[in-house]
Amino acid sequence: MDLLGSIMNSMDKPPSLSEKEKNIIKKRKEEMDRRQAIEKENLRKFKEYTETKMKVFFENDENINMKFTPMNQIYRSIVHEVAESLDLISFSFGIEDVDRYVRVYRKANPPCEDELLARKRGDPWNDDIKKKMIEKRKLDQLESEELNKKPTKKFVPNTNYEDKYVHLIGEISSIEMARKTETNKTYGFVPSENKKDIRSIEQTMADIKAKKKLRQENESKVQEPKE
Incomplete structure (x- = not known):
């Protein structure tokens, strides 16, 4: 101390x-x-x-x-x-x-919201301006309602394919081809069913061997010398 x-x-x-x-x-x-x-x-x-x-x-x-x-x-x-x-x-x-x-x-x-926004921006506001804003909103609403009432326009293609077929191959054929397209069953004068190979694999192999054997026999006969 x-x-x-x-x-x-x-x-x-x-x-x-x-x-x-x-x-x-x-x-x-x-x-x-x-x-x-x-x-x-x-x-x-x-x-x-x-x-x-x-x-x-x-x-x-x-x-x-x-x-x-x-x-x-x-x-x-x-x-x-x-x-x-x-x-x-x-x-x-x-x-x-x-x-x-x-x-x-x-x-x-x-x-109203319009008045608050106008005054915050410093824009003038009075009863006349308010009336004009109300009228404008009513007109906008009516226009929107009118647009919603209008029916949706149906889409129409620019080209009528049936008419196109009529110009090419005739009215009856055009209608049928527009509904369904099928492969022609005939090619030339031979029916397409006749051109199909309906043999089994075993039969096909047997036919090939027989043809080969027949060909070899014919060749051997041609090559044998004449007496």
Whole structure:
């Protein structure tokens, strides 16, 4: 303990603030607290003002939606909070730190998908544009229904094969050949059945040997010298 105490005593202590410096720090803190209090009061007043404004506006049944001027994120969050507390719905549109604003709607009259997309793009939107969009959708739906009602066109080949056969070999033959094509049973004057070899293998081999033997005998007779 004595060693630690001696070390602590030997260390340089931070310089003490003068009265003037203490007064400057105190004034800065007081100024910061004052500004925070002012900002807090401003937010409270803005919330009360926004709530009153919404209530009065939506008491009139003809008023459908309400637009606020562009504001920063903190004030926009208050508008959303107040709208939710009054059973309303709200959306933010525009570019952050440029022209971002809040628009509040009745739950009974929410914005359609076309309106949301238009406002997000920064395009204009009003009742006339809405009517035109509704009419266009109805026309598109009617056209689609008409197309579905049209009967499918039956495929008709460009070439009539029966007519083609008529030009070549006559009407009756063309019909028969179009229905069924058969191999002709005759080739020339000999019926095709006569051209088929119906012998067994053993009979065929025996006939070949007999012919060979007969040929050899004929050759040997030709080669024998005459007396």
